[in-house]
Each structure stands twice: as C-alpha cells, then as structure tokens.
Amino acid sequence: MATYDPLRDLERFANTFFETGRRGPRQMPMDLYKDGDHYVLTADLPGIDPGSVDVDVDGQLLTIRAERTLTAGEGVKWITREREAGSFLRQLSLGQGIDTERIAATYRNGVLSVTIPVSEKAKPRKVEISTETDSPVIQAHETEKHAVES
Template sequence: MATTSFDPFRDLDRWLTGGMVRTPASVGMPLDLYREGESFVARIDLPGVDPATIDVDVEDRTLTVRAERPATDAKDVQWLAHERPTGTFARQLTLGHGLALDRISAQYTDGVLTLTIPVAEEAKPRKIEVTHAPAHHPVIEADKA
C-alpha cells in the first residue's frame, strides 16, 4: 500500500511562486505573504486608496481584491515624474484546500490591507491516540477422556 502526502497549502506555494510575477496589478498591489501560527497573512500595499473602494471577495477558491486609486485632479499639470499608478486594480489569488474561507478577515490600516486566512480545523495536525488492547489468544484445553 502506497502512502500519499496531503498538503493543504500546496496551492499557496503555487500562489507565491506563480502569483509573484510583476504585472500591472502586482505593481499597483504588491503583497507579502507569510504564515503566523494557524493562519496565513497577506499584506497588500494600497497607499492613497479610499477604503470605501476596497472590495474583497471569495468565489470557489479564488480570492479577489479590488481597489481604486484616483488620478490627480490638478489641471495644467506638467509631470516631472509619474510613477504612482492610478485607476482600478485587481488581484486574484487561488487558495488551497484546508483553509477556513468563511473566516477570512480584512483590515485596512495606514495604507496596508491585511488579510488573515485561517487554517481550517480539519486541516490542522492532530495526534491520534494509540490504545493497547490485550491479545486474545484462543485457549486450547485437552479433552479428559
């Protein structure tokens, strides 16, 4: 009988390696991802974003973050440098199995959106107690004839 390894966080590793390509979304929404205890934490930089424009949703196993950074309203501007992206940004992350999608929380503080993604209870490692049962050996008695 072969054993297989179950890793509920395998997709999160793929998330890190495949999701870190520098795209317009990642330039506008750079993120850090780490595990802290029994949760994964994603911190996304969103300076200058109105918190009312931030939208976070999960459908199936895809987490989508959308936010908008408005362009400057100044008229007759002659740009000397224009490096801060503006407009609507979206970033999608594929979440692995073994995460509590119904308990994801989001907090926006000082221009940083922090998503906390807890590990599901059924995916947490647990000890299985091994009990000792006495051996049941049949007793053979001689026939006294």
C-alpha cells in the same frame, strides 16, 4: 541649476508611453507569511479609498480589487506624474485546508491585511497510540472432543 540627463528623460518618456497604452488592472505588491495557525497577506495600496477595496472568496480563489483615482482641477498642467491611477487586482488560489468562512481583512495606513485561518481539519494533531494492555484481548478456547465408546 538643473543638469540635463538624457537617459532619465528617455526613461520617463518610455514609462509614460508604455503606461499610457497599458490596459487592464495593475498588480499590487504583497507579502504572504504563515503565523501559527493562519496565513497573513499584506498588500500595499497607498492612496486608495478604503471604500474601493473589495476582497472576495469564491470557492478556493481569493480576489482583491481596488481602484485609485487621482483628482486634479481643470486647467492643471502636470510637471511629472508618477503615481498610477486605475484598477488593481490580485488573485490567489487558496488550496485545501483553509477555513474560507473565517477570512478577515483590515485596511490601515494604505496597507491591506488579510488573515487566512487554517481549517481545524488541516491543523496538525496528535494521534494516540494504543498498546496491547489498552486494547481488548481476544482469547481462543479449544473445544474438547469426547470419543463415543460403543
């Protein structure tokens, strides 16, 4: 026997009402971390066809788009529907020091992974310090002045 919970029903109604009126793309949950000389972005996209996932780089702007469609036969009466269908969008400003030519992405088990490498110019490097013995020595010579006797 199911118990009646008016707050749960009110929450479902509010979610349905506000989600139905929602327009535009939804955000996807993501994580971002640095691993050595590259960043890794992972985004949850469960139930999304890999063919609908699009990753673009325009200058320093990374854009991820995806589309989820939920199919149901005609005459289906939904009892509950909590999975969202529609467009998903996430944009990140990459900033300087990123090698945009080598960004790579994989989609596996509903998770999109984007590897964002740091450019060679932005990687830390060791600066060699020269010492006096290593550097050329500049010597000054005095010129002798001869007095002319008359």
